[in-house]
Amino acid sequence: xxxxxxxxxxxxxxxxxxxxxxxxxxxxxxxxxxxxxxxxxxxxxxxxxxxxxxxxxxxxxxxxxxxxxxxxxxxxxxxxxxxxxxxxxxxxxxxxxxxxxxxxxxxxxxxxxxxxxxxxxxxxxxxxxxxxxxxxxxxxxxxxxxxxxxxxxxxxxxxxxxxxxxxxxxxxxxxxxxxxxxxxxxxxxxxxxxxxxxxxxx
Ligand code: TYD
Numbered sequence: 001x002x003x004x005x006x007x008x009x010x011x012x013x014x015x016x017x018x019x020x021x022x023x024x025x026x027x028x029x030x031x032x033x034x035x036x037x038x039x040x041x042x043x044x045x046x047x048x049x050x051x052x053x054x055x056x057x058x059x060x061x062x063x064x065x066x067x068x069x070x071x072x073x074x075x076x077x078x079x080x081x082x083x084x085x086x087x088x089x090x091x092x093x094x095x096x097x098x099x100x101x102x103x104x105x106x107x108x109x110x111x112x113x114x115x116x117x118x119x120x121x122x123x124x125x126x127x128x129x130x131x132x133x134x135x136x137x138x139x140x141x142x143x144x145x146x147x148x149x150x151x152x153x154x155x156x157x158x159x160x161x162x163x164x165x166x167x168x169x170x171x172x173x174x175x176x177x178x179x180x181x182x183x184x185x186x187x188x189x190x191x192x193x194x195x196x197x198x199x200x201x202x
Pocket of ligand 1: 008035094097
């Protein structure tokens with residue numbers, strides 16, 4: 001089974017994904033925890049380029065192509081082999097990040113990306129979307145280290161990212177399960193996730 005975790009900056013994905021890993025391992029499942037961008041050696045280099053605030057990109061498609069280059073390598077070398085070995089793959093960000101950040105945030109034509117998504121040809125069976133208002137997410141993210149190229153974007157960009165996620169979740173309500181994390185602490189968010197896991201992971 002392939003499960004992705006999505007959300008705006010500061011939504012708490014990284015904490016929850018570790019909790020899910022521990023929950024599954026405690027139930028005897030073999031789990032692979034991975035992330036995008038940067039789930040392979042080549043992807044780690046691409047990630048550095050994408051997140052570096054000093055990276056200057058001129059053409060509107062370059063950024064998306066770098067994310068898809070990362071994804072192609074990741075799917076072929078890491079995700080598909082793990083699924084073939086019977087593992088549950090937990091991925092911190094996947095294709096819904098592209099819908100949210102490149103289509104929503106950067107306003108890239110979705111038709112251009114549809115072709116690339118079809119070429120990758122692998123979608124998660126379950127996506128957990130942690131949703132909260134942008135102001136709150138950014139407040140949490142800003143307490144961390146130096147801001148990366150995406151975190152430095154303005155509020156309007158991040159509002160479009162969140163809207164991109166929410167409209168994608170409306171289009172695919174079966175796959176994408178949205179959790180409103182605004183008023184919840186980490187334990188309460190995990191309880192919601194646990195309910196979904198009990199329902200969806202056989
Ligand atoms: P990362 O530090 O992994 O973000 P976070 O800790 O918030 O999960 O940085 C990844 C950044 O890349 C994040 O800002 C979202 C962005 N991104 C895209 O714009 N498109 C994509 O397809 C993916 C996978 C990530």
